[in-house]
Amino acid sequence: MGRLNINNINPHVRAAEYAVRGELAVKSEELRAQLSKGDAGLPFDHVISANIGNPQQLDQKPITFFRQVLSLLENPQLLDKEDVLINGLGYKTDVIERAKFLLKHCGSVGAYSASSGVYAIKESIAKFLERRDGFPADPSKIYLSAGASSGVNTLLHILAESPKSGVLVPIPQYPLYTATLSVLNATCVPYYLDEHKAWGTDLEAIRSSHEKAKSEGVDVRCIVIINPGNPTGASLSEADVRAVIDFASQEQLVIMADEVYQTNVFIGQFHSFKGVLRKMQQENPGKYDDVELASLHSVSKGMVGECGHRGGYFELVGFDAEVEAAIYKFVSIMLCAPVIGQCLVELMVNPPRPGDPSFELYDKEYNGIANGLRERANALHKAFAQMEGVECGEPQGSMYLFPTITLPQRAKDAAAAEGRKPDEFYCMRLLEATGVCVVPGSGFGQKEGTLHFRTTFLAPGTEWVSRITKFHQEFMDKYR
Amino acid sequence: MGRLNINNINPHVRAAEYAVRGELAVKSEELRAQLSKGDAGLPFDHVISANIGNPQQLDQKPITFFRQVLSLLENPQLLDKEDVLINGLGYKTDVIERAKFLLKHCGSVGAYSASSGVYAIKESIAKFLERRDGFPADPSKIYLSAGASSGVNTLLHILAESPKSGVLVPIPQYPLYTATLSVLNATCVPYYLDEHKAWGTDLEAIRSSHEKAKSEGVDVRCIVIINPGNPTGASLSEADVRAVIDFASQEQLVIMADEVYQTNVFIGQFHSFKGVLRKMQQENPGKYDDVELASLHSVSKGMVGECGHRGGYFELVGFDAEVEAAIYKFVSIMLCAPVIGQCLVELMVNPPRPGDPSFELYDKEYNGIANGLRERANALHKAFAQMEGVECGEPQGSMYLFPTITLPQRAKDAAAAEGRKPDEFYCMRLLEATGVCVVPGSGFGQKEGTLHFRTTFLAPGTEWVSRITKFHQEFMDKYR
Numbered sequence: 018m019g020r021l022n023i024n025n026i027n028p029h030v031r032a033a034e035y036a037v038r039g040e041l042a043v044k045s046e047e048l049r050a051q052l053s054k055g056d057a058g059l060p061f062d063h064v065i066s067a068n069i070g071n072p073q074q075l076d077q078k079p080i081t082f083f084r085q086v087l088s089l090l091e092n093p094q095l096l097d098k099e100d101v102l103i104n105g106l107g108y109k110t111d112v113i114e115r116a117k118f119l120l121k122h123c124g125s126v127g128a129y130s131a132s133s134g135v136y137a138i139k140e141s142i143a144k145f146l147e148r149r150d151g152f153p154a155d156p157s158k159i160y161l162s163a164g165a166s167s168g169v170n171t172l173l174h175i176l177a178e179s180p181k182s183g184v185l186v187p188i189p190q191y192p193l194y195t196a197t198l199s200v201l202n203a204t205c206v207p208y209y210l211d212e213h214k215a216w217g218t219d220l221e222a223i224r225s226s227h228e229k230a231k232s233e234g235v236d237v238r239c240i241v242i243i244n245p246g247n248p249t250g251a252s253l254s255e256a257d258v259r260a261v262i263d264f265a266s267q268e269q270l271v272i273m274a275d276e277v278y279q280t281n282v283f284i285g286q287f288h289s290f291k292g293v294l295r296k297m298q299q300e301n302p303g304k305y306d307d308v309e310l311a312s313l314h315s316v317s318k319g320m321v322g323e324c325g326h327r328g329g330y331f332e333l334v335g336f337d338a339e340v341e342a343a344i345y346k347f348v349s350i351m352l353c354a355p356v357i358g359q360c361l362v363e364l365m366v367n368p369p370r371p372g373d374p375s376f377e378l379y380d381k382e383y384n385g386i387a388n389g390l391r392e393r394a395n396a397l398h399k400a401f402a403q404m405e406g407v408e409c410g411e412p413q414g415s416m417y418l419f420p421t422i423t424l425p426q427r428a429k430d431a432a433a434a435e436g437r438k439p440d441e442f443y444c445m446r447l448l449e450a451t452g453v454c455v456v457p458g459s460g461f462g463q464k465e466g467t468l469h470f471r472t473t474f475l476a477p478g479t480e481w482v483s484r485i486t487k488f489h490q491e492f493m494d495k496y497r
Numbered sequence: 498m499g500r501l502n503i504n505n506i507n508p509h510v511r512a513a514e515y516a517v518r519g520e521l522a523v524k525s526e527e528l529r530a531q532l533s534k535g536d537a538g539l540p541f542d543h544v545i546s547a548n549i550g551n552p553q554q555l556d557q558k559p560i561t562f563f564r565q566v567l568s569l570l571e572n573p574q575l576l577d578k579e580d581v582l583i584n585g586l587g588y589k590t591d592v593i594e595r596a597k598f599l600l601k602h603c604g605s606v607g608a609y610s611a612s613s614g615v616y617a618i619k620e621s622i623a624k625f626l627e628r629r630d631g632f633p634a635d636p637s638k639i640y641l642s643a644g645a646s647s648g649v650n651t652l653l654h655i656l657a658e659s660p661k662s663g664v665l666v667p668i669p670q671y672p673l674y675t676a677t678l679s680v681l682n683a684t685c686v687p688y689y690l691d692e693h694k695a696w697g698t699d700l701e702a703i704r705s706s707h708e709k710a711k712s713e714g715v716d717v718r719c720i721v722i723i724n725p726g727n728p729t730g731a732s733l734s735e736a737d738v739r740a741v742i743d744f745a746s747q748e749q750l751v752i753m754a755d756e757v758y759q760t761n762v763f764i765g766q767f768h769s770f771k772g773v774l775r776k777m778q779q780e781n782p783g784k785y786d787d788v789e790l791a792s793l794h795s796v797s798k799g800m801v802g803e804c805g806h807r808g809g810y811f812e813l814v815g816f817d818a819e820v821e822a823a824i825y826k827f828v829s830i831m832l833c834a835p836v837i838g839q840c841l842v843e844l845m846v847n848p849p850r851p852g853d854p855s856f857e858l859y860d861k862e863y864n865g866i867a868n869g870l871r872e873r874a875n876a877l878h879k880a881f882a883q884m885e886g887v888e889c890g891e892p893q894g895s896m897y898l899f900p901t902i903t904l905p906q907r908a909k910d911a912a913a914a915e916g917r918k919p920d921e922f923y924c925m926r927l928l929e930a931t932g933v934c935v936v937p938g939s940g941f942g943q944k945e946g947t948l949h950f951r952t953t954f955l956a957p958g959t960e961w962v963s964r965i966t967k968f969h970q971e972f973m974d975k976y977r
Contacts, residue, residue: 129804175501357837
């Protein structure tokens with residue numbers, strides 16, 4: 018017997034749940050391994066990982082400009098052969114210029130950068146934010162991170178003063194939030210999104226969750242907003258964003274705005290918390306000056322889809338200088354975000370512009386990806402509309418659909434007999450029958466008595482969608 | 498007034514100390530910025546960052562084979578132009594083959610991998626461990642991480658059951674350990690290394706620290722060993738490694754072996770904990786079967802020096818299956834280690850071999866770096882030997898020297914008047930006078946009444962060494 022067992026490790030790690038890579042994901046990898054060994058006993062010939070927003074695992078090709086620049090950063094010796102690059106490989110001059118610019122400021126992508134990131138990259142991000150929002154941004158308030166996840170981890174670490182420290186988290190939510198709060202032994206204060214209003218924020222629901230938590234002695238200090246939503250896809254109106262900021266200001270809540278899907282918007286437009294806050298500050302001098310906002314972005318989503326590079330950043334607004342110093346110290350302990358990922362952030366926020374040699378191809382690739390995502394979202398939505406007991410709002414944004422499923426009582430009984438929640442049972446049967454891996458709604462949280470699943474719409478083609486509809490019909494027939 | 502201030506954030510983050518990127522490092526960056534603006538008022542014309550083992554920030558060039566492969570992983574379209582790669586750019590066929598192998602197994606470096614890393618890369622690591630140690634290794638027990646730091650963070654998270662959970666940490670140590678234990682609110686149980694035995698482990702010191710902690714109610718559950726040492730450079734003998742394993746076995750302590758400097762050894766040879774443990778298990782059937790060992794490695798150090806890529810791994814031996822599952826879940830929350838960094842780990846553990854087209858250049862570059870490090874270490878050591886009140890053992894390994902300094906009482910008084918520790922005072926004056934940034938011994942821990950500083954020997958040339966000796970003489974003259 019060694020020292021460690023499941024009952025004496027960190028109980029907060031033990032308690033954390035992270036369904037996106039949970040039992041179903043593990044099972045899907047086993048099935049994939051079985052298939053690759055030539056196992057012919059399965060009723061499908063490949064596994065579709067619709068459980069995770071991982072575009073390049075499926076169909077999405079990286080954007081050429083980005084990867085050409087990265088190839089030069091990885092091998093700067095190529096810059097000695099400009100002629101071969103241009104005439105032999107078709108690299109454009111803006112690719113070469115950008116690589117030189119980034120190398121000048123990183124030194125080498127193999128060197129640690131400053132703890133909060135390469136300063137010139139933070140300047141590029143600030144310029145992007147200025148263009149996006151129409152208000153100035155300060156590079157020194159920007160922190161590069163290893164994907165947005167690492168930024169969330171940093172910010173929640175700072176916020177978690179004691180087990181009574183509470184963070185308002187939307188339900189359904191991306192389970193990074195609940196899992197990290199669990200590890201930190203802080204309090205998750207759930208507030209429900211309104212499925213009947215296209216999964217928008219419901220200020221009354223937020224207010225009552227907040228009141229209830231306060232009455233229970235919770236020191237609620239932050240509200241998390243995921244916009245566009247994960248898993249819901251909801252894209253908030255400016256009015257919704259304003260209402261949240263106003264509430265946070267009244268109640269002295271730090272706003273954590275997870276905006277990693279900001280370019281994945283199909284209906285309406287994206288309203289950044291930073292931009293709306295600055296407008297409110299301009300309209301109401303003095304009133305919103307003490308709002309604390311951290312907004313996060315990433316190279317993993319959008320049309321970039323570079324999850325594996327673990328690039329991201331967060332911007333702080335209104336934070337106390339000593340708190341910022343503590344954030345800086347905290348990120349220093351892990352040294353720095355991956356430098357090649359930092360460079361990819363720079364490329365994302367500062368892509369080729371009209372007239373630049375690489376613009377035409379960039380624009381074509383970018384729009385091709387955007388259109389592909391929209392088409393697939395609509396095709397999937399249409400399929401769901403025809404499935405018995407399945408209801409799903411129109412695709413609005415992000416990379417997911419999150420339909421409600423109504424299952425027969427006999428299916429619920431069969432799930433209980435297996436010790437599973439009904440939505441887990443449904444998703445497990447779906448995986449076994451079709452090779453399509455989705456995540457049960459219980460992994461994100463859902464209102465008592467409702468059932469959902471989350472699926473990405475990243476997988477190419479429609480064949481896998483018909484696998485789902487066929488399975489669903491058979492499942493309903495069996496348990497009706 | 499916003500919600501957060503330094504007195505209501507997470508007190509454990511507030512308490513953490515990380516001197517490697519502390520006040521001196523911040524000051525050195527300010528000086529560098531001053532110089533780049535053309536400030537002529539300073540007594541030096543460039544800053545030398547000898548405070549951090551960041552080889553490529555200084556002189557070290559990346560190894561060509563590694564970077565050629567990475568350039569193809571970043572831009573796989575280049576693989577369609579093999580002729581240009583070979584004839585135009587001088588890429589060898591083994592570069593192209595390796596890139597194809599890695600792409601086959603990653604899909605894209607822009608896709609998330611499995612949470613614990615790309616399986617084929619884990620297989621390569623296992624083969625490397627088998628060659629290194631002469632014993633089998635199991636790929637499924639290997640976890641890719643974002644540098645070794647992230648692996649240490651994971652393992653300490655698992656170990657920290659309560660504030661009474663104790664971890665034996667060598668003093669002096671790399672402050673990642675104390676900082677992370679502070680953030681986790683667990684107990685650091687310091688044990689002193691023996692400066693008079695070339696900073697080796699002193700089993701009596703370990704035993705008495707352990708006993709003392711136990712008598713104070715600490716649940717000591719792990720011992721950290723950094724071999725070769727940081728900041729000390731010590732390279733442990735096989736006998737020392739055996740003694741630690743035997744002690745850990747008797748006391749049921751998990752062994753965390755930080756072996757990131759395993760190729761930076763000048764005197765004697767590196768003895769891995771895994772290899773020695775397997776030998777002891779073979780020699781004493783049954784006796785050491787329940788030893789739990791986690792050993793860590795990284796692409797950041799050695800002759801690779803690719804800190805910015807944040808690549809690393811840890812291997813588990815003897816861990817309970819449910820504990821491993823908790824580790825897997827924990828790393829899943831952050832999704833995966835940077836994939837291009839994972840690929841670099843593969844290249845490090847599986848470099849070109851004699852007869853391979855890229856071998857000759859690889860071998861030349863590798864040995865050039867190794868010899869350069871050795872020469873600089875010796876030059877620095879020689880300089881220290883001539884400095885008044887400075888004592889420093891022969892360079893043994895890692896990238897650091899950690900001399901003792903004996904300062905006059907008047908210097909200590911001047912430090913106290915500034916509210917600084919004497920070694921901090923000395924290092925601050927050194928930085929201001931010479932632009933050379935080192936880290937005071939107090940940042941790593943040192944025996945009461947002793948003073949040290951840590952310097953890397955990565956900076957090229959010897960001019961900066963003479964800046965130090967000149968400063969030292971003047972400092973001693975002033976305060977004698």
